[in-house]
Amino acid sequence: MRKGTSEDVRRENLTAVLRALMVGGDMSRADLGRLTGRNRSTVASLVSDLAGLGLVDEQDPVTDGTVGRPSHGVALSSSVAAFAVHPEVDALTVAIVGLDAQVRRKVRHEFDRIPTMAEVVHLASTVMAAMGAEESGFRMTGIGVAVPGLVRTVDGLVRNAPHLQWREEPLGASLAEATSLPVHVANDAQLGALAERDYGAGRGVSHFVYINGGASGIGGAIVAGGDLLGGAHGYAGELGHTPVSGSDRVDNVGIPGSLEAEVTREELLSLLGPDHMDPESFDSALLADRSDAVAAAVARHQRHLAIALGTVVNVLNPERILLGGFLASLLAYNPQGLRTALEARALAPAMEGVDIVSAQLGANLLLVGAAHRALEPLVDDPASMSGARTD
Amino acid sequence: MRKGTSEDVRRENLTAVLRALMVGGDMSRADLGRLTGRNRSTVASLVSDLAGLGLVDEQDPVTDGTVGRPSHGVALSSSVAAFAVHPEVDALTVAIVGLDAQVRRKVRHEFDRIPTMAEVVHLASTVMAAMGAEESGFRMTGIGVAVPGLVRTVDGLVRNAPHLQWREEPLGASLAEATSLPVHVANDAQLGALAERDYGAGRGVSHFVYINGGASGIGGAIVAGGDLLGGAHGYAGELGHTPVSGSDRVDNVGIPGSLEAEVTREELLSLLGPDHMDPESFDSALLADRSDAVAAAVARHQRHLAIALGTVVNVLNPERILLGGFLASLLAYNPQGLRTALEARALAPAMEGVDIVSAQLGANLLLVGAAHRALEPLVDDPASMSGARTD
């Protein structure tokens, strides 16, 4: 759309082929042609270009049992990848994730106290250097960082990450300086939504809302028209602070009666007994406990969640709502209960055909989302992969 | 983006030229080249094509006092236009609006009772036929209809327009059948937002929220990334049903404590005295009355509005909020009051740099929005204007 020359057509076609492979997996050149609507000769030329750039590998023709000449296989290169970095209160995860969304390497470092940004930058860059990605044949395009908090996406400034106790920390700039790689920092829920869109419960859905409930609170992200809705500076999607009651309970930014103030994992956990529990155990423990106390608490939580979701449905008219973390457990406990509560709060036409489902992706969700964020510029302009820049 | 051939480049370039003229007004061919970044010869060819299609008029070169050869002027054709139809409880407005957003003809018919859909269709098609648009040299591309209610945009089915007491009315299909013209039906606030985006307080702003307060309630629309956010079926933007209090007051769809239940023009009007008042009189009457009763009511209304806007800011991270109708009066009464109340409810980073302004466009706002919605397909594919179809 920018210049309007024929090279843009080429770029768009290269991107279309790459995207087809990313969502559809490896396939034959003929399939690629059908999927992208391009001509045989065009596809051949495009694939040849991409192979030359090292982004895909052309394989020998394989017969698949049908008549006709077998078509060459085309596979995403297993060497093109990006780093994913995910700092949490108790650990830092660094991974190498390929263009095919496979997690190739993964290192987790536990902290005994909340890390500072400088510590995270230092540790992450050390780990990335130690991984020897280039020596192992990976061609790294950049670094994607998933941060539990508000991030100014343009420069990766972490505005406020309450759980990490970070405020106005220049994470993007620091990490870029330490590694000399392009760095993309974003909110964790947003990156999770991207991963769900491409490989999870959001596949093929162009309007959906993702809401994740964790120990630290509730985060969300919006996909509209197939694109992540970031807003003016990337702060969009903060559904946790939506008002759901007139109570005085405040969330961690001081907003009273908000979703995050009323719906907490902590409260449910206290009813179940143990002080700590990993997400899977929490889910099964909650679903197993049908006591009155738990049922009442779940009902109240569902009611509050439904009010927030009602706003979401009325304002955004999504076709699907993805619930992650303990919000998925809340749904599973009584799916119809949540739906009924929501229907009382949403405009009937907007509510029609809205799916409420659990998010699909598990542990690697954020790593895939973060890495793919870093791979995005390459996918949008494959020709930029010229010299396999290894600096 | 679809096929990936060189004809797409042509189409995009034609669109770019047309859009430049729409937002920038008539200009010289040289300016057009600078604005669109295209080459001199390319612009000449594009303009020549558009002139051949009858979409622009090429004028004689005019000297503007600067050195160098004068450039040809290019003006949007004054004959290309669309119908705008706007049914309200007490009147039906039909207009002819040009590509240049000028309202060329306007007919308003008053009702003595709430009209049915069939009556509106019948009257609108009669009026449009009587206007003799084709005979007057207009080339009409379609009909845009602004409806105060929920509209399924794909086929123009009015799902629920409470004030008109319409439910499940096939307005789009009926009007298309009666007129044999392409019909585009949409929510009035959405069309107003489009007009504000192109010609009003939303110019050059790619993320904004438009909220309009009228006698019938509160409607809204969202522009994200420069595009109207319609959601899955076009129902998005319903900000009036956002929860703002724990009270039991319900709005017209039964949602308690919603913005529309708590913030009403009616309530303010009752404090000012008269039973009926046109918007302009209401605005000046409200701003003139600094009594304690009014001040307290305004403060309460502002507080509730701020809660809804807080949700909007947190979820959408807009760069501007446009207030229309009596919500603009509410803002003007005490701009700082609203802003302060909002800042208590919004995440500080998301709130940074958010403008809160009044909508700019007046009476013709919806007519321009509706007609331009009908002109959009033409702008997106100028070459489709082949035979100046007059059926």
Add this chain to the structure above:
DNA sequence: CAGCATTTGTTCGTTTCCGCGACTAATGCG
């Protein structure tokens, strides 16, 4: 197993459309 239909790869000519350069035209300025 030999021919045939089917499907795909390959090559090459055609078409479209943009940019560029050379030349011409029209203006203001000194």
Add this chain to the structure above:
DNA sequence: CGCATTAGTCGCGGAAACGAACAAATGCTG
């Protein structure tokens, strides 16, 4: 009145996609 500046016009070249013609590789059928 010449010169600099700016824009229109025309022709050429390059990029890229498509389609046609041909070759290659497979399954199917008699």
